[in-house]
Amino acid sequence: MRTHYCGTLDTSHVGETVELNGWVHRRRDHGGVIFLDVRDRTGLVQVVYDPDTVESFAIAETVRNEYVLRMTGRVRPRQEGAVNPNMATGEIEVLGSALEILNAARTPPFQLDEHAQAGEDVRLRFRYMDLRRPEMQERLQTRARIASVTRRYLEDNGYWEIETPTLTRATPEGARDYLVPSRTHPGEFFALPQSPQLFKQLLMMSGMDRYYQIARCYRDEDLRHDRQPEFTQIDIEASFVSQQEVMDLTEGMLKCVFKEVLDVDLADFPVLGYDEAMRDYGSDKPDLRNPLKFTDIADLMKEVEFQVFNKPANDPKGRVVALRAPGGAKLSRKVIDGYTDFVARYGARGLAYIKVNDIASGPDGLQSPILKFLPEEVVAEVLARTGAADGDVIFFGADQANVVNDALGALRNQLGSDLGLSVEGFAPCWVVDWPMFEEGRDGVVVAVHHQFTQPSAPLEEVISNPLSVRAAAYDVVLNGYELGGGSLRIHRQEMQAAVFEAMSMGQEAEIKFGFLLDALKYGCPPHGGIALGLDRLVMLMTGTHAIRDVIAFPKTQSAACLMMAAPSQVDDHQLRELHIRVRAEH
């Protein structure tokens, strides 16, 4: 039908007769002349109808917003003074000669122009309307380009795109599974994959050597702004590779994507040890745009009278840190009280602070509810260690280490934005040398990354002292988001068995992962890989605030689709075939 897209017309087309298709973005009816801003995915162009063309002028009078049109007209330069510099096609217009309404449209449920914003629930219910907005079209285009550059990069590096099943086996550990009932196996269920983890490892055992997939993953857990029940991973695995090689490939890929999509040159990613990240930022995914760092002061607090500080200072699982916020002394009492409530969400029982008004006048230059509990020389040493200067405020965290890390880590982020300390742009980093295991609830040993990760310790130590073992695992972090994580995998059956044993899942492992243990016996190459959250990457690269903004049809926080009204009840007949009876809720 069309000869051109709306947004592509410019002065080079002047004099040409063009045929356009698109939606009426806005209509301005001046009685004797009617302007239509016509929109397609490339942009807007102004089409003018005047009474000289009687028939099409009459049709133009009946046109309304979001009508779908087919137009013929001649491109002409706009008159002096009629040029619109705010419009990409503002130097020209199309003088319409023919006009056909391909489809009328009801009044839109919300205005699609940039000057009105609808609530997210309305946008999601009418997502097909919301996606017409240029803003949304740009985001999805950016997403497509990111995926495209990713594919090309990986293919240039010898990676094959291989699909893996989405009907697979349930795994009780990790996230909750989405289950799919089997018609042919009464009472049995498939699970949708939380990731293609095992399949990609098996592909390495199959000699595929280098695999990638832009894979949909499913986790039935509660949602956040950066978590959807179904999400997309850039999933990568390679054989005969070192950790450094996987990291180099990934870093190269991200640099390439940022360069080609945003024309941004990312510097080499800093590499942080896990311990270092926790020590300096209280987080395993630190936002390095934020310059604030923790200062450990437990050693100074062991002898002080103040119980709030000396108890955690003397507790092996405790931690006492200071967090200096430059310029924070201007924060009002009300704001600081707000921070106290804020850190309480992470389990902190209070938030001590010292305002540094005039460091030269000693204690008199300080302002704090806790000064009376601390010896002068201890305070002086805290100021020295943190590098405090006039106008700063120093916050304190003293509790179990995990509470301090969570609470002050979150406060660090908050201060970064409230005080405008964070720099603009993109701050990626690697976090490496993760612990292999941690103590879960009831003291059970659980894998920090996953149970197929290669421990960086001999087999005996994995069994005898698992909590001391490190793993060949690495996360890539961007602006405080975990963008991806990977590891070298266990490629020897004995080691895999040892890890299962350390996790006290001997029998259980045989049943659930017997096929893997078997596969490891048939010649498994050393291998490793990584998976990156495509939705998060796109969110960060488009500067949006939730991955919902970069997913065409996302779910709400309660994991529902407002447009389709999914999930929904199904026929009894359908349930019967699946051998399922719905239990009455109490």
Added chain:
RNA sequence: GGAGCGGUAGUUCAGCUGGUUAGAAUACUGGCCUGUCACGCCAGGGGUCGCGGGUUCAAAUCCCGUCCGCUCCGCCA
């Protein structure tokens, strides 16, 4: 599972210390207008104040419950 915020016209919101006919902007409809571009001017239509219950002479407003949306904690190998 828990906490907070929100739900009033198609939309975005105001009204919420209870008291005339629930209002603004925008959208929509009709009329006028030949150079606008968030066109302008005139007129008009438009409400289950999320839902259910309670208190009261009287509830958008107060109380209880419930549903929905968002943010967060838990959860997310």
